[in-house]
Amino acid sequence: MAADAAVRLAELVFAALREASEDPPGVSRASYGEGERAAHAICRAAAEAIGLEVEADPVGTLSMTLPGMNRDLPPVVIGSHLDAVPHGGNFDGAAGVVMGLALAARLRREGRLLPRDLVVLGIRAEEMCWFPMLYLGSRAAFGLLPPEAPDTLRRTDSGRTLAEHMAEEGFDPDFIRQSRASLDPAFIHAFLEPHIEQGPVLVEAGLPAAIVTGIRGSVRFRHGRARGAWAHAGAVPRQGRRDAVLAVAHLAGALERFWTEAEAEGRDLVLTMGEVSTDPAMHGPTKVPGEVAFTLDIRSEDAAVLQDVEALLQEEAAEAAAGRGVALETGPRLYVPPAIMDARLRAALAEGAAAAGVPVMSMASGAGHDALTFAGLGVPTAMLFIRNENGSHNPAEAMAMADFAAALDVLAAAIGPIAA
Incomplete structure (x- = not known):
């Protein structure tokens, strides 16, 4: 009662x-x-x-x-x-x-x-x-x-x-x-x-x-940027491109693979690339994209996992710069333990x-x-x-x-x- x-x-x-x-x-x-x-x-x-x-x-x-x-x-x-x-x-x-x-x-x-x-x-x-x-x-x-x-x-x-x-x-x-x-x-x-x-x-x-x-806890990057070079879509061969979209796509794939491995190991993690965009004043269907804005939201109840993801971001930034000529910048970091x-x-x-x-x-x-x-x-x-x-x-x-x-x-x- x-x-x-x-x-x-x-x-x-x-x-x-x-x-x-x-x-x-x-x-x-x-x-x-x-x-x-x-x-x-x-x-x-x-x-x-x-x-x-x-x-x-x-x-x-x-x-x-x-x-x-x-x-x-x-x-x-x-x-x-x-x-x-x-x-x-x-x-x-x-x-x-x-x-x-x-x-x-x-x-x-x-x-x-x-x-x-x-x-x-x-x-x-x-x-x-x-x-x-x-x-x-x-x-x-x-x-x-x-x-x-x-x-x-x-x-x-x-x-x-x-x-x-x-x-x-x-x-x-x-x-x-x-x-x-x-x-x-x-x-x-x-x-x-x-x-x-x-x-x-x-x-x-x-x-x-x-x-x-x-x-x-979370690590959030609200102002990520991939900075390459704008170019003609038909005139520039693959090896000469500094394609910012492909650099961000490669980063997304690397994060997805890390997430899959973390889950298999029983580690807590969720990853979100919530915004991905090129500048409408600059982009076009016949242009190699020279700049992409993106956000990242990384969450885990394990602080070590958050640190590992941030280390991965640094590795990907170095690889993008060396292999694609694209600068990956995450921008200001907001951390909540x-x-x-x-x-x-x-x-x-x-x-x-x-x-x-x-x-x-x-x-x-x-x-x-x-x-x-x-x-x-x-x-x-x-x-x-x-x-x-x-x-x-x-x-x-x-x-x-x-x-x-x-x-x-x-x-x-x-x-x-x-x-x-």
């Missing part, structure tokens, strides 16, 4: 979130905007109805606390973000906050008292599409943002600064300017982030949930799944999450993925409530050992 009530609560919150932020064909919850504001209000009301202690910090982080036996102990924290991409789905981020509320509701109904507080967090501004800063909300709560961020970051849709949007929502940009923090990594026993899976792995495996092994999830928490989730009779698998997270901020600060961190059809960041997100309920069963069975 208690489980049914908790799942029903979740259904009602999801329905309210959708109605409050509907933006056909999906939902929109802009960071420090109307949709996110409504989502926080809905979760606050649900938390108060459960009887949780509710407060917001100066950057808008919503804390909803179920008291434990010893309130002087560092709490277990569970949550995620409540903003959403434009015309996106209703579950990305929100599922983690609602899962925390449902877990608190179940514990309260069953009269289970944890040895320490359980804090459900509604985090601000995770989606980078609104402000160009990774994990803005969680980093702001930990005091990790540059002091100038409120005045230099502008929201992509409005062009107005973070400070202006924060002030409009009733929050304090000086909190960031002064590098203050509301969360202390030394005073968090564990952080759990339930989240919909954003790819097809669980759907293809036929499983309702997965325990995340780690969040893949991998975050391995805590072994003790993963074991507790696995034991909880077995106790609840919920079949799960282990998998890496290819996307970044607020959990990366917590793990990067040394907080024991775990993630639980929930099956979700049709991917994420689109209106077709389709997490089934039966899968949500199964994941909730896992957490409810694991929370005792996690809080111990």
